Amino acid sequence: MITAEITHLFFQQYWWLLVSLLGALLAFLLFVQGGQTLIYTIGKTETERKMIVNTLGRKWEFTFTTLVTFGGALFAAFPLFYATSFGGAYWLWIVLLLAFTLQAVSYEFRSKAANVFGKKFYEILLFINGLVGTVIIGTVVGTFFNGADFSLNMLNNVTWHNETRGLETLLNWHSVSLGLSVFFLARILGALYFILTIQNENIFRRSKKQILINLIPFLICFLSFLTYLMIKEGFAVDANGTIFMEKYKYLHNLLDMPIVLASLLIGIIGVLWGVLKTLFGKNNYEKGFWFVAPGTVLTVFSLFAIAGLNNTSFYPSIADLQSSLTIQNSSSSLFTLKIMSYVSLFIPVMLALAIISWRAINKHKITEDEMNEKNGKSY
Amino acid sequence: MTQLLLNIDPVLIDWSRAQFALTAMFHWIFVPITLGILFIIAIMETVYVKTGNPEWKRITKFWMKLFAINFAIGVATGIILEFEFGTNWSNYSWFVGDIFGAPLAIEGIMAFFMETIFIAVMFFGWNKVSKKFHLTATWLTALGANLSALWILVANAWMQYPAGMQFNPDTARNEMVDFWEVLFSPVAVNKFLHTVTSGYTLAALFVIGVSSYFLLRKRETLLAKRSIVIASVFGFISVMALIFTGHGSAVQVAEHQPMKLAAMEGLYEGGQEAELIGFAILNPNKEVDNDEKPYLFKVGFKGVLSFLIDFDTKTYVPGIADLVYGDEQNQILPTEERMRKGKIAMNALIAYKEFKEQGNEEEAKLQYDILMDNYKHFGYSYVKDPRDIVPHVPTVFYSFHIMVIFGTMFVLVFLIFAWLTITNKIENFKFAKLLYIIGLACIPMAFIASEAGWVVAEVGRQPWVVQDLMTVDAGVTNISSGAVQTTFWIFAFIFTGLLIAEVSIMLKFIKDGPAKPENEGGK
Numbered sequence: 001m002i003t004a005e006i007t008h009l010f011f012q013q014y015w016w017l018l019v020s021l022l023g024a025l026l027a028f029l030l031f032v033q034g035g036q037t038l039i040y041t042i043g044k045t046e047t048e049r050k051m052i053v054n055t056l057g058r059k060w061e062f063t064f065t066t067l068v069t070f071g072g073a074l075f076a077a078f079p080l081f082y083a084t085s086f087g088g089a090y091w092l093w094i095v096l097l098l099a100f101t102l103q104a105v106s107y108e109f110r111s112k113a114a115n116v117f118g119k120k121f122y123e124i125l126l127f128i129n130g131l132v133g134t135v136i137i138g139t140v141v142g143t144f145f146n147g148a149d150f151s152l153n154m155l156n157n158v159t160w161h162n163e164t165r166g167l168e169t170l171l172n173w174h175s176v177s178l179g180l181s182v183f184f185l186a187r188i189l190g191a192l193y194f195i196l197t198i199q200n201e202n203i204f205r206r207s208k209k210q211i212l213i214n215l216i217p218f219l220i221c222f223l224s225f226l227t228y229l230m231i232k233e234g235f236a237v238d239a240n241g242t243i244f245m246e247k248y249k250y251l252h253n254l255l256d257m258p259i260v261l262a263s264l265l266i267g268i269i270g271v272l273w274g275v276l277k278t279l280f281g282k283n284n285y286e287k288g289f290w291f292v293a294p295g296t297v298l299t300v301f302s303l304f305a306i307a308g309l310n311n312t313s314f315y316p317s318i319a320d321l322q323s324s325l326t327i328q329n330s331s332s333s334l335f336t337l338k339i340m341s342y343v344s345l346f347i348p349v350m351l352a353l354a355i356i357s358w359r360a361i362n363k364h365k366i367t368e369d370e371m372n373e374k375n376g377k378s379y
Numbered sequence: 380m381t382q383l384l385l386n387i388d389p390v391l392i393d394w395s396r397a398q399f400a401l402t403a404m405f406h407w408i409f410v411p412i413t414l415g416i417l418f419i420i421a422i423m424e425t426v427y428v429k430t431g432n433p434e435w436k437r438i439t440k441f442w443m444k445l446f447a448i449n450f451a452i453g454v455a456t457g458i459i460l461e462f463e464f465g466t467n468w469s470n471y472s473w474f475v476g477d478i479f480g481a482p483l484a485i486e487g488i489m490a491f492f493m494e495t496i497f498i499a500v501m502f503f504g505w506n507k508v509s510k511k512f513h514l515t516a517t518w519l520t521a522l523g524a525n526l527s528a529l530w531i532l533v534a535n536a537w538m539q540y541p542a543g544m545q546f547n548p549d550t551a552r553n554e555m556v557d558f559w560e561v562l563f564s565p566v567a568v569n570k571f572l573h574t575v576t577s578g579y580t581l582a583a584l585f586v587i588g589v590s591s592y593f594l595l596r597k598r599e600t601l602l603a604k605r606s607i608v609i610a611s612v613f614g615f616i617s618v619m620a621l622i623f624t625g626h627g628s629a630v631q632v633a634e635h636q637p638m639k640l641a642a643m644e645g646l647y648e649g650g651q652e653a654e655l656i657g658f659a660i661l662n663p664n665k666e667v668d669n670d671e672k673p674y675l676f677k678v679g680f681k682g683v684l685s686f687l688i689d690f691d692t693k694t695y696v697p698g699i700a701d702l703v704y705g706d707e708q709n710q711i712l713p714t715e716e717r718m719r720k721g722k723i724a725m726n727a728l729i730a731y732k733e734f735k736e737q738g739n740e741e742e743a744k745l746q747y748d749i750l751m752d753n754y755k756h757f758g759y760s761y762v763k764d765p766r767d768i769v770p771h772v773p774t775v776f777y778s779f780h781i782m783v784i785f786g787t788m789f790v791l792v793f794l795i796f797a798w799l800t801i802t803n804k805i806e807n808f809k810f811a812k813l814l815y816i817i818g819l820a821c822i823p824m825a826f827i828a829s830e831a832g833w834v835v836a837e838v839g840r841q842p843w844v845v846q847d848l849m850t851v852d853a854g855v856t857n858i859s860s861g862a863v864q865t866t867f868w869i870f871a872f873i874f875t876g877l878l879i880a881e882v883s884i885m886l887k888f889i890k891d892g893p894a895k896p897e898n899e900g901g902k
Contacts, residue, residue, distance in 0.1 A: 058499060058503055059499075061454070061495040062495060064454065064458070064495075065487070065491050065495040068457075068461060068487050068491060069484070069487030069488055069491065069492065070487075071458075071461055071462060071487075072461065072480070072483045072484035072485075072487035072488070073484045073487065075461075075464070075465070075479075076481045076483060076484035077480070077484070079472060079473055079476025079477060079480050080476070082464075082469075082472050082476060082480070083465060083469040083470065083472040083473035084469070084473075085465070086465025086466045086469060086472070087465055087466060087467070087468075087469020087470075087472070087856035087857075087858070088469070090856070090858055090862060091862070093465070094466060094866055097458065097462050097466075098869070100458055101455045101458065101459060101873065102455075102873070103455075104451050104454045104458070105451045105455050105877055105880070105881070108447060108448055108451035108452075109451070109880055109884060112448070112884045112887075112888070113884070113888070113891070115880055115883065115884050116879055116880040116883050116884075117876075117880060154551070154729070154732055155470075155551040157470050157473070158469055158470075159857060160857075160858075165858065165862065332476070332480065332481075332554075332555075333477050333550075333554040335554065335555055335556060335558075336477050336478070336480075336481055336554065336555045339481060339555070339558045340481055340484060343481075343484070343485050343488055344488070346488055347488060350488065350489070350492040350496070353492075353493070353496045353497075354492070354496050357497065357499050357500050357516075358499075360500060360504055360507055360512075361499055361500065361503050361504065361507060
């Protein structure tokens with residue numbers, strides 16, 4: 001019996017790590033969303049905007065697919081979270097869904113003849129997706145540390161205790177500060193990606209300026225989020241599955257898991273190094289993206305890790321503490337997690353293929369000439 | 380305890396169902412083209428790589444662009460479906476998430492990722508990667524799209540025929556015990572094959588329809604004829620497989636969802652030598668509890684329905700009334716009896732949980748056994764009236780017949796087009812103009828048939844969200860009906876806007892035709 005328990009816990013932790021990895025990759029791929037909010041700020045002429053939209057357009061599906069896979073993995077591994085949060089925080093998820101639905105068509109339709117609503121309309125949709133998508137995803141992750149307003153009955157059916165069905169989360173400053181951090185970081189990543197992939201003097205210069213402009217609010221939001229996270233009470237779980245409040249829980253988690261602490265610190269350093277080198281480095285340094293992107297992955301991965309591992313409730317209930325979800329009480333059965341773990345072996349294969357495809361497409365920078373070719377595929 | 384007994388607003392259920400139906404049907408406008416046209420494109424590109432003839436590249440790129448316009452919107456609606464299981468069917472998501480979540484996640488990890496990765500190469504890699512790499516990417520995109528379909532259809536099949544699982548009272552959910560049984564359940568296999576071949580058929584008709592437009596306008600005739608050759612042969616093979624798997628699906632329905640079969644045929648009183656209805660007008664006054672005649676007019680074939688189920692005209696097929704009121708002779712329990720057993724199961728589950736909480740293992744074990752003995756009737760505990768297990772018969776009946784009639788006609792369409800293009804007689808054919816018009820008309824007909832198929836599958840299984848285990852009332856998210864009504868209209872508004880834009884872009888693109896050959900050599 002004890003072995004079975006341990007095995008189940010092993011797979012639950014494994015799957016939480018995988019979900020964390022997908023969440024972390026998603027956070028980095030949100031550069032597409034961040035970039036979408038800069039189309040007009042950085043692109044001043046029609047050709048410049050076309051280059052921006054096209055460099056993002058070649059990657060939007062990666063972000064989208066990661067989001068879908070992230071959702072699918074959560075459903076398969078932690079179905080009670082899926083049922084509780086999606087059904088409970090209804091409006092929050094619907095708003096997020098709409099933001100992504102509208103994005104999916106915008107690249108394809110934007111520059112097509114007879115697109116009914118005009119180019120500008122689809123650009124507005126891209127902007128909305130960039131703003132709403134990033135802020136809400138970040139805020140939802142914030143609820144992992146601040147709790148949500150639900151309770152569960154004997155059959156694990158969810159009741160939500162707030163009429164606004166999830167929108168109340170937008171009033172929690174701590175969760176929102178994470179949402180805004182994601183937004184500003186996505187913009188920084190977006191601008192860095194333009195520098196990396198577009199051959200254009202003006203875009204380079206303006207992107208650099210935007211990195212500086214967004215760095216300041218990012219630092220304010222992220223540091224206040226992180227500082228409060230370290231000093232706040234957290235939702236801990238004991239060996240019997242009883243949830244209780246523990247002072248400095250998330251700080252304890254970091255100290256208890258040195259690898260996670262290292263990952264967080266290296267991540268933050270990576271982000272700052274990439275940004276500062278781009279801003280103040282010599283010879284128009286263009287590769288800052290390749291520091292900030294892995295930095296983002298490591299940072300977000302650590303945040304997920306301290307939310308769910310080390311006897312922590314990753315989706316706490318503020319309405320009924322004992323309804324809180326942990327990776328143990330919300331997971332799939334041992335059998336399903338095992339099956340899914342075989343499937344997870346495909347993740348590295350897919351990542352490798354993604355890298356091959358990414359490199360093949362990004363071999364050369366986007367140039368004005370390429371955009372002006374009549375017979376090429378462009379957005 | 381009372382909170383476990385359902386008190387769900389029926390208006391909420393209707394709106395939640397309507398919202399899911401709206402999203403699913405809208406999604407299904409775009410998916411079947413994607414599934415099929417990718418193979419057609421891959422075949423065309425293979426010809427291009429083998430022959431090196433630039434005209435084939437031009438043809439490939441033309442259809443690829445149409446695919447791209449269509450693809451984005453399919454993706455956009457697909458994500459809504461995935462999330463809607465959680466947002467609107469949260470109790471369902473928990474009750475079956477241990478089984479249902481896995482295929483969804485596998486779809487994301489294996490199939491959808493593959494599709495996305497190679498689509499990037501397919502769209503943007505023309506001059507960046509070698510011809511062979513590009514061709515491989517195209518084939519792999521097609522494979523990825525079809526693998527996506529596999530997993531989501533496995534999930535759907537499981538709802539129609541829950542296999543490979545066991546109920547766990549401690550977690551109050553069904554848990555997977557045999558993955559292969561879920562994946563290779565005969566319902567899943569048939570559903571997958573039937574659904575993807577319907578997509579291939581539709582895509583082939585789409586290609587023939589658009590090509591017919593060019594022939595009608597006497598433009599791009601070479602592109603049109605070559606496209607028709609490939610599409611009609613591909614379509615003919617597909618539609619034959621479609622009919623074959625359709626039969627297989629019907630056999631599965633007869634075995635696992637007899638009520639759906641009865642509704643498909645409007646069969647109220649069952650028996651041996653059951654009649655297959657070719658076409659009929661249903662009597663709108665007919666209900667399961669009155670003596671009205673079921674049909675106002677019909678063309679039927681006696682014994683054929685029985686024969687189709689297991690090649691024996693004497694096979695007994697239960698009717699709607701038999702399933703509602705029971706048929707002792709054929710060992711069909713009356714629904715009331717199943718409701719009683721369902722309630723026993725539900726009460727045993729509640730008692731089990733209470734005894735467990737008190738630490739009374741012995742009593743808990745007793746209740747567990749009672750629960751398991753009656754579990755196959757569990758969902759009937761949610762049924763309030765035996766007549767509630769009857770789906771809306773006219774919807775199911777007419778959808779089924781439209782699907783079958785159209786599907787059969789398509790066989791002929793493919794044959795004629797294939798013959799006339801392969802022998803290169805199409806332009807001199809006496810009724811060429813009429814044929815082109817038929818080709819064009821087949822596009823909307825294929826969409827209607829395809830959507831009708833889903834209506835049969837999904838309306839036909841009402842009121843079950845999981846056959847015999849959970850009704851829609853029990854699976855729905857507890858939320859105000861006003862909220863769902865609002866999101867329904869938001870979705871309807873957005874979908875309409877997107878559809879208008881997409882159709883407008885497609886029509887303009889087709890009207891303008893493919894890029895001129897002299898531009899060849901670009902990307």
